[in-house]
Amino acid sequence: MRIHLKNGKIMGVSAPSDLFIEDGLFTEKLNGDADRTIDLNGAAVLPGLIDGHCHLREPGYEYREDIVSGTRSAAKGGFTSVCCMPNTNPVCDNASVVRSIVTKAKREGYANVFPIGAASKGLKGRELAEFGLMKEEGIVAVSDDGRPIETADLLRKVLQYASDFAIPVLNHCEEPSLAEGAMNEGEISTELGLRGIPSAAEDVMIARDIVVAEYLKLPIHICHVSTKGGVRMIREAKSRGAKITAETCPHYFVLTEEACLGFDTNAKMNPPLRTEEDRQAVIEGIKDKTLDLIVTDHAPHHTDEKELEFSLANNGIVGFETAFALGYTYLVRPGIITLRDLVDCMSVNPSNLFGLGRGTLAYGAPADVSIFDLDSSFVFDKEKMLTKGRNTPFDGYTLYGETLLTISGGKITYEKLC
Amino acid sequence: MKELLPEEIAEILNTAELMKMVLKSGNKKTSHLQGKSIVTLFYENSTRTRLSFEMASKFMGAASANVAASGSSINKGESLMDTARTIDMMATDIIIMRHSQSGAPHFIAPHLKASVVNAGDGMNEHPTQALLDMFTMKEKYGSLTGLEVAICGDIYHSRVARSNAIGLTKMGAHVRIAGPATMMPPGMDKMGCKICKNVQEAVSGADAVMGLRLQLERQTKSLFPSVTEYSRYYGIDPETLALAKPGAIVMHPGPCNHGVELPTVVYDCPQSVINEQVTNGVAVRMAVLYLLIARRNQE
Numbered sequence: 268m269r270i271h272l273k274n275g276k277i278m279g280v281s282a283p284s285d286l287f288i289e290d291g292l293f294t295e296k297l298n299g300d301a302d303r304t305i306d307l308n309g310a311a312v313l314p315g316l317i318d319g320h321c322h323l324r325e326p327g328y329e330y331r332e333d334i335v336s337g338t339r340s341a342a343k344g345g346f347t348s349v350c351c352m353p354n355t356n357p358v359c360d361n362a363s364v365v366r367s368i369v370t371k372a373k374r375e376g377y378a379n380v381f382p383i384g385a386a387s388k389g390l391k392g393r394e395l396a397e398f399g400l401m402k403e404e405g406i407v408a409v410s411d412d413g414r415p416i417e418t419a420d421l422l423r424k425v426l427q428y429a430s431d432f433a434i435p436v437l438n439h440c441e442e443p444s445l446a447e448g449a450m451n452e453g454e455i456s457t458e459l460g461l462r463g464i465p466s467a468a469e470d471v472m473i474a475r476d477i478v479v480a481e482y483l484k485l486p487i488h489i490c491h492v493s494t495k496g497g498v499r500m501i502r503e504a505k506s507r508g509a510k511i512t513a514e515t516c517p518h519y520f521v522l523t524e525e526a527c528l529g530f531d532t533n534a535k536m537n538p539p540l541r542t543e544e545d546r547q548a549v550i551e552g553i554k555d556k557t558l559d560l561i562v563t564d565h566a567p568h569h570t571d572e573k574e575l576e577f578s579l580a581n582n583g584i585v586g587f588e589t590a591f592a593l594g595y596t597y598l599v600r601p602g603i604i605t606l607r608d609l610v611d612c613m614s615v616n617p618s619n620l621f622g623l624g625r626g627t628l629a630y631g632a633p634a635d636v637s638i639f640d641l642d643s644s645f646v647f648d649k650e651k652m653l654t655k656g657r658n659t660p661f662d663g664y665t666l667y668g669e670t671l672l673t674i675s676g677g678k679i680t681y682e683k684l685c
Numbered sequence: 686m687k688e689l690l691p692e693e694i695a696e697i698l699n700t701a702e703l704m705k706m707v708l709k710s711g712n713k714k715t716s717h718l719q720g721k722s723i724v725t726l727f728y729e730n731s732t733r734t735r736l737s738f739e740m741a742s743k744f745m746g747a748a749s750a751n752v753a754a755s756g757s758s759i760n761k762g763e764s765l766m767d768t769a770r771t772i773d774m775m776a777t778d779i780i781i782m783r784h785s786q787s788g789a790p791h792f793i794a795p796h797l798k799a800s801v802v803n804a805g806d807g808m809n810e811h812p813t814q815a816l817l818d819m820f821t822m823k824e825k826y827g828s829l830t831g832l833e834v835a836i837c838g839d840i841y842h843s844r845v846a847r848s849n850a851i852g853l854t855k856m857g858a859h860v861r862i863a864g865p866a867t868m869m870p871p872g873m874d875k876m877g878c879k880i881c882k883n884v885q886e887a888v889s890g891a892d893a894v895m896g897l898r899l900q901l902e903r904q905t906k907s908l909f910p911s912v913t914e915y916s917r918y919y920g921i922d923p924e925t926l927a928l929a930k931p932g933a934i935v936m937h938p939g940p941c942n943h944g945v946e947l948p949t950v951v952y953d954c955p956q957s958v959i960n961e962q963v964t965n966g967v968a969v970r971m972a973v974l975y976l977l978i979a980r981r982n983q984e
Contacts (some may be wrong), residue, residue, distance in 0.1 A: 454872030458687070458810030460787040460847055463871070530788030576765060576786035578807070 268677060271301035272312065277628065279311035279606045279641055287646070288634040291677035292419070295630050303679070307638055309518035310671050314345025314626045315635025316591060317617040318435070319514060320412070320490060320562035322583070323380070326367065329355025332567040332655050334368065336393050339588075340565075340654035342680035344587035345670040347635035348379040348625060349396030349565075350617070352412040353390065360385035360396040365404035377680040379635070381407040381621060386425045386436065386532075387510055393416025395424060398432050398587050407621040410437035412490060413434040413537075415472050426485045435512075435620055437488045440497070441538065449531070449578045449607055450537040451524040451682060459527065470496035477504045477511060486510035488620060493519045495548035502557040512620055513562035517593035518584060519549045526660055531659040532564060532580035533575050537568070550580045553612065554603055560620065561612040563590045567656025585656040589647060591639065592638040593661070638672040686812045687853040688857055693857060694819070700972035701820050701965070707744070708968055709764040717766075718747035720807075724772050725781045727804070728759070728789075733939055733963055734804050734813070738781045741970040746772045747778075767791040769801075779977060782806075800977055808842050814938050815848035817969040819856060821962050824895050825934055830857035835887040835929070837921060838897030838946050841868040845938045846897060850878050851929045863887035865919055867908045895936040896921050896946040918947045926951055934958045 268290075274283040287294050318341060324332035332340075334555045341349045351368070353359035359368065365382050383397045384406035390413065398409055409429055416438055419489035427434045445468035447462040450456050452463020473489055477500055480487035492498060504511045511607045517538065523543050526534035534540055552558040566583025573580050591613065598604045604612075610626075620624030625635050649662040655669075686694075694943060707715055720820055723742040727735050735751065738953035752772065752814055754760065759768055765784070772780055777799045782790050787807030794801040805811040823829055840846045840862050850860045854877035864882040874880055881887035888894050909915045926935065935947070935957040943949045952959060 284902070420688050452871060454875045455871040457847075457872040458876065460807050460844060530791050574766070574792075576784070576792055577788045 269297045269299060269301045269675065270677065271297065271303060271304040273306045274309055275307035275312035275638060276309055277312050277384065278610065283309050286628065286636065287678050288674065291548070291634055293628055293630050293632055293634050294630040295520060302406045304636060305672065307671070311606070311639045311641045312628070313637050313639065314614045314628050315637050315673070315675060316345045316613045317348040317350070317623065317625060318346050318563050318565065318587065318590070319350050319560045319617040319620065321349050321565035321587070322354065322478050322554050322567070323351040323352055324417070324567060325355065325371070329614065331569055333562070334371050334376050334380065335377070336655050337565070337567070337651065338372065338380065339681070340585070340587045340652060342377040342673045342675065343653045343670055344589070345591045345637035345639060345672060345673055346378055346587060347637065347675035348623060350381045350382060350383050350407055350621060352383050352410060354413045358385050359383070360387050360388050361471070362397065362400040363511040365401050365406055369405045376605070377438050378675050381405065381623065383408045383410050383412070383437065385409065385556045386411045386416055387421065389620070390414065391637045392421060392467065395428055398429055398434060404433055406434065407623065408437050408488070410439065410490070412437065412439045414443070415441055419523045421473055422479050423483065424474065426480060426483055426487060430485050435486060437490050439490045440469050440476060442471040445471065449535065450527045451541050455524045455527060459530065466494040466496060466541060466545065469538050470500065472554045472587050473497045473500055477509060479499070480511065481509045482509070484510070485653070486512065487566050489513040489514050489519050491519070491538060491562070492552065492558060493545060493547065498548045498552035498557055502552065503553070505557060512559045513557065514562045515549050515553065516562055516564045517586065517597070518552065519589050520546060521593050521597050522660060528610050529533040529575045531660065532577055533584060533658050535577060535580050535582055536564070536584055548602060550598070553598065557618045559607070559612065561594055563587055567654050568658050570657060573658045584658050584660060585652065585654045587654060589659065589661045589666070591670070592666035592668040595641065596666045600667060607657045634674055636674045637670065640669045641667060643667070686810060686815055686848045687750045689812070689852070689855070691855045694816070694852060697816055697969065697976060698820050701816070701969045702974060704971035704975070705968035707971070710965065713744045714746070715744065716746045718742060718745035718978055721747045721778045721978055722776060723747045723749045723779045723781065723900055723974065724777050725749070725804070726768070726772060727751070727782070728754045729805070731804070731952050732781055733966055734783065735902065737963070737966040738804065738970050739975055740967050745971060745975065748975070756873070762779045765789060765797065766793060769797055772797045773797040778981065779974065780968065794926065796860065800981060802977065805844055807844065807886070810848045810853070811843055811844040812848050813966070813970055813973060814845050815852040816973070817962060817966040818849055818936060818938070819852055820965050820969050821936065823932070823959050824965070825958065828893060829838045829853065832858040832893065833861065833891045834858050834893045834895065835861045835863070835891040836895045837863045837867040837884045837887055838919060839874065839899050840897070841870045842900065843897050850876050851896070854878070861887040861891065863907055865915070884921065885925055885928055888921065888925050891929045891933055893936055894921060894926060894929050895940070898940060899945050901940055901942065912945055920945060921947050921949060921951055923948070928980070932956060936962060938965070
């Protein structure tokens with residue numbers, strides 16, 4: 268398949284120019300007539316977005332999402348690659364589950380799917396999972412996401428063993444004994460009579476991880492940072508030269524705990540939405556590159572698991588179809604970061620962290636490209652999402668950065684009908 | 686209480702005065718709720734709240750019924766929403782609900798034709814308790830403005846404390862709170878409360894002193910070491926009560942652990958209005974139901 272993209276603005280800034288794709292790769296020119304020629308009318312052409320943290324729910328929870336619906340949703344959000352967390356059923360802690368995900372994604376998916384393997388067998392925090400055998404089938408990292416790697420001793424062994432296979436370790440930072448709550452601990456939790464999760468629950472675990480990783484001189488990646496203290500500690504560790512990378516999610520730089528008022532379970536997630544002070548610290552962390560990645564933590568749930576009493580509802584929101592637009596609307600348009608910085612956070616840095624060799628429009632690279640309309644606003648409508656989940660707090664938001672076209676590996680995976 | 690305006694609170698308290706007269710009269714019967722149906726849906730145990738709502742409904746002529754978690758399909762695992770819709774579809778005008786989850790009434794109300802009265806939701810609110818407490822204080826002092834009210838004990842888990850703090854502050858009273866630091870939630874000062882360093886400070890110069898029920902199982906969560914130590918440092922003994930204004934009233938939402946939050950001698954002292962609170966609970970709930978039906982009739 269040969270595709271000719273006409274009149275696109277590369278990285279949103281260049282003069283309108285053309286891009287050629289052949290046999291799944293970017294190329295300087297086509298060897299023959301294009302099968303598709305698409306006029307982009309000056310829309311922004313960015314390297315395909317890469318989500319470093321999502322939940323595709325397959326195998327085991329296909330009523331929430333599956334590989335097809337999840338990657339279609341990702342493509343609609345401009346993602347060409349997604350890294351999916353291992354908390355499936357069965358848990359993605361062995362080579363055969365990894366192989367089943369990769370095989371199905373290759374056959375039916377709308378994005379490149381790079382599984383993240385469990386760090387411990389069954390995510391139970393006791394024994395190491397088979398990192399080597401899982402890597403042969405395609406994992407790009409290990410994590411016990413949804414819970415922290417349980418003990419400092421196991422973390423040490425996970426970091427050491429992962430270094431033999433050169434795969435990153437991603438940790439969900441939360442001290443469980445402090446985290447028995449439904450939302451951030453503070454004025455709003457008191458007002459609503461909900462049990463709170465203090466920011467200290469996250470900070471204590473980030474501190475532990477930094478200490479252990481620094482002691483071992485090994486890298487660690489901190490998942491979904493939501494606190495001011497977390498950002499500060501990661502910044503300090505980086506300045507000492509520690510091999511720390513970190514991510515945050517759009518909801519942590521757009522929303523605060525106030526979104527929980529009225530017991531809106533679409534504002535219930537883990538880590539919980541924090542205070543305005545934390546939100547500002549997260550933004551500052553993105554700006555000064557303390558936080559390397561912006562990930563979705565896309566976590567679809569069935570309506571029956573969300574339309575419940577607040578404390579009983581599941582944690583998590585869907586994120587593929589809002590992530591870029593939220594980043595563009597809340598970070599780039601106000602001038603906090605540049606579009607290139609956003610592309611770093613959502614494409615280049617994840618590619619580097621996971622060693623994907625993507626995040627570029629260079630000739631010879633896999634043809635992963637996302638085209639966005641940066642000039643006109645749109646009203647986000649949750650009923651039009653392609654994910655099976657409807658759990659988003661952003662319904663009705665006016666945003667900029669709607670996806671027009673997504674191409675993954677030279678195949679058109681999403682095309683907005685004009 | 687969060688949603689109520691001060692004028693609405695005043696209207697309920699004024700109406701409750703009339704209702705109390707009905708209660709005290711020989712003929713406890715009005716026709717205000719004739720032809721209306723009221724269901725109490727209680728997921729938690731209750732003596733005072735459930736019975737006073739039921740008596741209030743009956744005194745005013747409504748058809749009332751009770752659904753308790755045990756003995757209903759809730760025990761078969763029926764969800765809250767399905768249960769509420771089922772009750773709603775029996776032409777119910779008002780559902781009075783108590784539930785262990787904060788926000789449970791807020792969750793069901795938008796999906797029902799019936800009005801939902803919150804009879805206590807988790808650690809969030811217990812608005813009719815706060816209304817009856819305010820009624821009791823107003824009855825004694827004539828006005829709530831400028832009253833000093835001490836609330837002592839397990840503030841963290843107390844919906845009574847929250848609703849009283851919000852309601853009393855709206856009505857111009859000053860609320861001081863005290864309790865173990867392990868049971869003091871953050872941000873109570875933002876709700877207008879004065880956080881006191883001990884019970885003595887909270888009680889000093891107070892017009893009303895309110896003890897809160899201590900749930901004894903909290904001990905296993907390391908929130909306090911023993912009942913003995915709790916009662917010594919956080920209970921309201923006669924010496925502590927002596928620090929309050931002369932004649933200050935003693936209140937408790939019930940049920941009381943005698944000798945823990947209050948010794949029996951304080952519970953039964955002449956200043957204690959704890960039994961009066963129970964009577965006032967019926968009057969206030971009559972007022973709430975009457976005003977709610979009146980508002981529904983207007984719509």
